[in-house]
Amino acid sequence: MIPEDLQRLLPARAVLSCLGIATGGGFLFSALGLPLPWMLGALCAVMVAALARLPIAPAARIRPHTVAVIGVLLGGGFSPQVLEQAAGWTLSLAALAGFLVLAGGSVMLFLMRVGGYGRETAFLCAMPGGLTEMVELGADRGADARAIVLAHVLRIVIVIALIALWFRVIEGHEVSGVPVAPDGQLAGPRDLALMALCGIAGLWLGPRLRLPAAALTGPLILSAGLHLAGLVHGVPPAWLVIAAQIVLGSVLGCRFIGATLPEMRRSGLLGIGATFIALAIGLGFAILLEAALGLSRDQVILAYAPGGLTEMSLVAVAIGADLAFVTLHHVARLLMILGIAPLAFGLFPQSAARLSAQEGGEHDDS
Template sequence: MTLALAIGAAGGFLFFLMHLPLPWMLGALTASMTAAIMGLPVLPPNRIRPATVAVIGVMLGARFTPELVALAGAWTVSLALLSVYMLCVSAVTVPYYRFAAKTDWQTAYLAGMPAGLTEMVELGEEKGADVKAIILAHTLRIVITVALVAIWFRLIEGRNVGAMPNFGSAPLTALDAALLLLCAIIGTWVGKILRFPAPAFMGPLAASAILHATGVTASAPPALIVIAAQIILGTLLGCRFIGVRPIVLARAAWLSLWATLATLLIALAFAALIHSVVGVSTDQVILALAPGGLTEMGLIALAINADVAFVALHHVARILIVILLAKPVFALLPKR
C-alpha cells in the first residue's frame, strides 16, 4: 500500500509538472494502473479510504451555503429531467452491453447503468451476474469519464482544472475544526445506520451540509487536503486493475469507451436542455449528469468552483433511480 501511494504521488506530481488537467488524480491513477498491470507489488490503500472519502464529503458539504439552499427549489425541474435522461441512457447502454459485450441482460443492465460500483456489484452477486465484467465496466467508465471531463474543461473551455478550489475566506478556528471532525465521525456512523449509498461519504457530506446550510460554520478543511484526496482516490482506482490481463483490459476498455461516449453525448444534450429550462450553467449540469463517480465529479466541481450542491444532489438521485428501477427492470428482462 505504501508503494502504491508513493507511485501514485509520483504520478500526480509528474502530471502537475506537465500542467495536465486534474493532475493529482489522473497522474496517480495512470501511474498506479501501470504498476498494477505490470505486476508490481502494489495493493490498494483500502484502510485509509473511509477516512479519505469522509474528508471529501465534509469538504463538499461546505459548499451548501444558506444562499445556495434558497435556490434549491428550482432544481425540481432538473431532477425530473434527470429521470428522462436515465431512461435515454438505459435505452442505449443496456442493449449495447447485451449484444456488443455478449453478456446476459442482468449483467448488461448492471454494467451499463451509471450508478455506484458497490451497489451494482451487490445486486450482481444477488442475481448471479458476471461480477468481474461489472467491476471492469464501472471502473473504466469512471476513469474514462474523469479523463474526458477534465480534458474538456481544460482544452475546450480553458478552465484551470488543476487549480486549488476556492473555499472562501472563512478562517478555520479550533471550534470549526472540531465541528468538521464530528461531521466526519458522526456522519459516517449515521450514514451506516440509515443505509445511505456510500455511507462513509454521504453521511459526512449530509452532516457538513446541514451545519453550513444553517450557518453554524462557514469553514472548510484546508484546500491542500484536496491534493492528498485526489492522490489516494487515483491510486485506489488504478489498483483496481491488479491481476487484469492486458488483453482483457483492452477489450473492456474498448467497450467502455463507446458506452461512455454515448452517455456523455446524451448528457451534453440534456445539459443544454436543462440550461435553457432551469438556467443553471451548462458546466454544472455536465458534471451533474456525467457518468463518473460522485466523489470524482465533486472534486472536479471543487476545482472549477462549480455548484457542488447541485452536482452532488443529482448524482445521488441518479444512483437511487438506478437502484430503485433494478428489481422492476429485472422482472421485465429476458433470462438470457
C-alpha cells in the same frame, strides 16, 4: 516458506508501495499541468503498476476516512442561499430520471449489439453507479462479474479524464481539484474542529442510516447542515484534500489488479464507446435544460455525467460550479439506480440454461 512475521509485513509494504507510486503520479501530473492531477495522476500511475504486476495493494482501511474529507469539503458548498435556489431544481431532478433511462438503455443495447454481452451483463454494466450492488445482483443470475467490474471502473476513469480535459481544454477552466476558501476566508481552529467532528460523526452515522455512498454522504450531510446554519465557514485545508485525492486515486487504480492486457483492450474500447454515448446524451439534456430553465450548461453536464459522485464534485470544486446542485443530482442518481435497477433487473426472465442449472442444483441438494 515465508515467516509469519514477514507475511504480516507484506500487505503493509504493498500498501505503502502503492501510496508511494500514487504520490509520484500526482506530483508528475501536477508538474505537467494536467487537469485534476492528484487524483488522475495517482490513478494512472497505480493502474500501470497493477497491469505490470507490481506488488501493490489498496489502502482500503483508510479509504473511508479520506472519502469523509471530501464529504466535509462538499458540504461546504451548501450555503443559506442554496435553499432559495433548490425549488428551481425540481425539473432538472425529474429530467435526470429520463436521462438515466435513455442513457442506460442506449448503453445496454450498445453492449449487447457491439460487445456481444448477454442481456443481464449488459444491463448491469450499463447502470451508471452502484458497482457493488450491480455485481451482487448479477451473482445469482450468471452475469459476468469481471465484465461488470471493469465496465464500472473504466466508466469512472474515462468520464473523469474526459470531463477534466473538456473543462481544461475546451472551457479554459483551471481544473486542479484543490479547494479555494470563499472570499479568501481560511477556516479557523473552531471551524476545523467542527469539520473534523462532521467527518467522524458522519462516518459513524452514514452506514447506520443506510445512506448511499455512506462514507461520503454522512459527513456531507452534517457539514452541509453546519454550513447552512452559518456555524461553520471555510473548507478543509488544501493539503488534506490533496492527500485524500491521492488515496482515492490509488484505490481506484488498484481495481485493475489481475486484469490482463487483452481484457483491458476489449473492455477499454467498449468502455470508451459506452461513455461517449452516455456523455452525448447528457450533453443533449444540458443543452435542453439550459434553453428551457436557464440552468448553466457546465453545471448540468457535471450533474448528469455518469462518473463518481466524489470525482465529479471535485471537478465542480475546481471550476467554481454550484457544488450543491452537482452533489444533489449525483446523490439523486445513486438513489434512483439503487432503487429502480433491482426492480427492473428482476423483471428479466431467466434463460432456460440458467433455470436448468438451478433446478439441477436443487435436485442435487435433495
